[in-house]
Amino acid sequence: MLPPVISARLHGEPIASLPQDLYIPPEALEVYLDAFEGPLDLLLYLIRKHNLDILDIRMADLTQQYMSYVDKMHAAKLELAADYLLMSAMLIEIKSRMLLPRPVELEQEDDPRAELVRRLLEYEAIKLVAQKIDALPQVGRELLVAQACFEHVAKVQLPTVEMEDLLVAWRSVLERAKHYTHHHISREELSVREHMSLILRRLQQDGMLEFTQIFVVSEGVQKMVTYFLALLELAREGLVKMTQQAAYSPIYVQASEHMA
Amino acid sequence: MMQETQSIQKLKNVLEAALLTSSQPLALEEMLRLFEGKMERATLRMLLDELKSDWNERTLELVQIASGWRFQARLEYAKVLGRLSPEKPAKYSRAVLETLAIIAYKQPVTRGDIEEIRGVAVNQAVLRTLIERGWIDVIGHRDVPGRPSLFATTKNFLDDLNLRSLQELPAIDNLPQQEMEI
Amino acid sequence: MMQETQSIQKLKNVLEAALLTSSQPLALEEMLRLFEGKMERATLRMLLDELKSDWNERTLELVQIASGWRFQARLEYAKVLGRLSPEKPAKYSRAVLETLAIIAYKQPVTRGDIEEIRGVAVNQAVLRTLIERGWIDVIGHRDVPGRPSLFATTKNFLDDLNLRSLQELPAIDNLPQQEMEI
Numbered sequence: 001m002l003p004p005v006i007s008a009r010l011h012g013e014p015i016a017s018l019p020q021d022l023y024i025p026p027e028a029l030e031v032y033l034d035a036f037e038g039p040l041d042l043l044l045y046l047i048r049k050h051n052l053d054i055l056d057i058r059m060a061d062l063t064q065q066y067m068s069y070v071d072k073m074h075a076a077k078l079e080l081a082a083d084y085l086l087m088s089a090m091l092i093e094i095k096s097r098m099l100l101p102r103p104v105e106l107e108q109e110d111d112p113r114a115e116l117v118r119r120l121l122e123y124e125a126i127k128l129v130a131q132k133i134d135a136l137p138q139v140g141r142e143l144l145v146a147q148a149c150f151e152h153v154a155k156v157q158l159p160t161v162e163m164e165d166l167l168v169a170w171r172s173v174l175e176r177a178k179h180y181t182h183h184h185i186s187r188e189e190l191s192v193r194e195h196m197s198l199i200l201r202r203l204q205q206d207g208m209l210e211f212t213q214i215f216v217v218s219e220g221v222q223k224m225v226t227y228f229l230a231l232l233e234l235a236r237e238g239l240v241k242m243t244q245q246a247a248y249s250p251i252y253v254q255a256s257e258h259m260a
Numbered sequence: 261m262m263q264e265t266q267s268i269q270k271l272k273n274v275l276e277a278a279l280l281t282s283s284q285p286l287a288l289e290e291m292l293r294l295f296e297g298k299m300e301r302a303t304l305r306m307l308l309d310e311l312k313s314d315w316n317e318r319t320l321e322l323v324q325i326a327s328g329w330r331f332q333a334r335l336e337y338a339k340v341l342g343r344l345s346p347e348k349p350a351k352y353s354r355a356v357l358e359t360l361a362i363i364a365y366k367q368p369v370t371r372g373d374i375e376e377i378r379g380v381a382v383n384q385a386v387l388r389t390l391i392e393r394g395w396i397d398v399i400g401h402r403d404v405p406g407r408p409s410l411f412a413t414t415k416n417f418l419d420d421l422n423l424r425s426l427q428e429l430p431a432i433d434n435l436p437q438q439e440m441e442i
Numbered sequence: 443m444m445q446e447t448q449s450i451q452k453l454k455n456v457l458e459a460a461l462l463t464s465s466q467p468l469a470l471e472e473m474l475r476l477f478e479g480k481m482e483r484a485t486l487r488m489l490l491d492e493l494k495s496d497w498n499e500r501t502l503e504l505v506q507i508a509s510g511w512r513f514q515a516r517l518e519y520a521k522v523l524g525r526l527s528p529e530k531p532a533k534y535s536r537a538v539l540e541t542l543a544i545i546a547y548k549q550p551v552t553r554g555d556i557e558e559i560r561g562v563a564v565n566q567a568v569l570r571t572l573i574e575r576g577w578i579d580v581i582g583h584r585d586v587p588g589r590p591s592l593f594a595t596t597k598n599f600l601d602d603l604n605l606r607s608l609q610e611l612p613a614i615d616n617l618p619q620q621e622m623e624i
Contacts, residue, residue, distance in 0.1 A: 133543055139514075149333075166361050197368050
């Protein structure tokens with residue numbers, strides 16, 4: 001097996017080799033990156049893995065290890081979350097501040113690492129306790145709740161839904177689905193979608209319909225136009241197929257699923 | 261002999277725990293799964309009969325219905341237990357309402373479409389709730405791998421919401437624009 | 443005396459039937475409704491304690507959790523009963539679990555607070571997963587620009603984890619706190 005080509009740079013110098021335990025086969029890098037929940041998680045891993053003292057971090061070492069990771073991610077052309085880059089900047093800033101001479105009397109609380117250490121410890125505590133919570137017995141997993149049945153004397157009342165409820169639900173869906181926000185549903189469109197369902201229902205029953213059978217002339221022009229638009233939309237979404245043997249011969253409409 | 265009685269009690273305990281915690285009646289096949297194929301149907305039937313008579317003088321009774329076996333409160337408790345559920349109409353969860361809204365406005369849609377729009381997985385129970393209510397049904401399948409079901413709203417849905425057609429559903433663009441931008 | 447014992451048994455039977463057939467935990471107030479106001483809270487508590495010990499050696503146990511009392515299968519049956527439902531229960535991702543832990547221990551928190559602690563952006567789907575499970579909800583808004591939602595855990599979360607209060611959550615490792623003053 002050929003040694004991996006390393007294109008990472010540290011302080012502008014190419015690194016000849018990465019620390020052994022940092023080496024991750026390129027094809028596994030993505031999986032590995034997924035394994036970390038973000039820069040804090042990665043830093044904690046590096047600190048714990050190298051047995052560094054979290055309360056007296058050697059910033060130079062940590063920054064170097066972190067950067068070589070980030071560089072590797074770059075080299076593998078993985079899309080790097082901004083959070084990782086932000087952390088690089090923060091580490092470099094802390095490292096450089098530690099190189100500055102500090103007034104003696106401020107030394108204690110002015111340790112540039114203090115905030116980073118606080119965050120690392122807080123995150124680690126959460127990470128550990130999250131595992132503990134997951135280990136608790138849970139209803140639906142280890143806990144099964146008694147639910148024998150009884151004859152309800154009073155009839156169960158089914159929930160009622162008002163138009164208002166539906167509108168509220170639909171609006172909250174739209175607010176979330178950003179790509180739909182510019183796509184407001186109009187009455188005409190609703191009518192088309194309703195007729196799409198009507199046509200599919202009929203095709204489900206009859207299997208195949210002749211094009212003209214779709215339309216009921218007595219229902220008026222407006223209705224026919226709606227049916228026509230619904231048919232076009234169904235075809236566009238690949239839900240129906242229209243076939244014609246020869247010019248001027250009848251056109252048949254069929255649900256796509258029945259074609260197979 | 262003593263030992264055998266003990267192990268029979270253990271088997272009955274497993275059945276009791278399963279039947280008391282199951283929301284659905286359990287069929288014989290399902291109960292056999294509890295013992296990983298190490299039990300004869302005849303033995304299972306015998307155990308169920310024993311369990312049934314163990315509960316003879318108690319609050320629940322073990323009954324056999326079309327789809328299997330279940331524990332239910334004896335009829336004499338029905339009236340008292342009814343006091344627990346006053347006629348407060350239940351409410352559908354947000355997941356149910358949003359799923360219904362998506363089907364109403366974007367029909368016909370597959371479960372995948374709904375998940376894409378909502379951004380979360382759609383629990384099968386949500387769709388089942390709506391199907392059992394008679395508000396949605398499957399009107400076909402999309403012709404793609406897996407052939408997912410296409411859902412649409414029913415006439416029943418329109419009736420229950422007092423609508424003559426989907427067109428009478430509120431159109432979102434009829435809302436005052438300012439209100440939307442909150 | 444004999445008569446009194448009999449009537450106590452009857453009261454316990456009503457409670458047992460109610461608790462075994464309710465899929466939701468029953469609060470004391472609800473159980474009092476069973477007796478139409480003809481029972482003292484203290485008596486009810488005593489009856490529940492007796493009922494609990496009546497079931498001591500049995501397949502289910504009567505437990506008290508955040509929103510009330512319920513019967514549940516003893517943990518030793520979990521594995522066997524799991525054979526009934528072939529589909530594995532959903533396993534939550536680390537992102538979901540860590541977000542839940544932050545909300546549980548630091549509540550009420552905003553999405554920004556969660557991001558600050560985790561050091562990464564919180565996907566909306568993570569919060570929605572927890573809301574749909576009924577484990578967290580929005581209890582208000584922080585009075586800062588943007589009025590971000592404040593999240594907290596629900597009673598349902600405690601119920602599902604078999605806890606009576608947040609205090610029963612596993613202790614968070616606070617040891618570094620003192621040492622931290624570098």
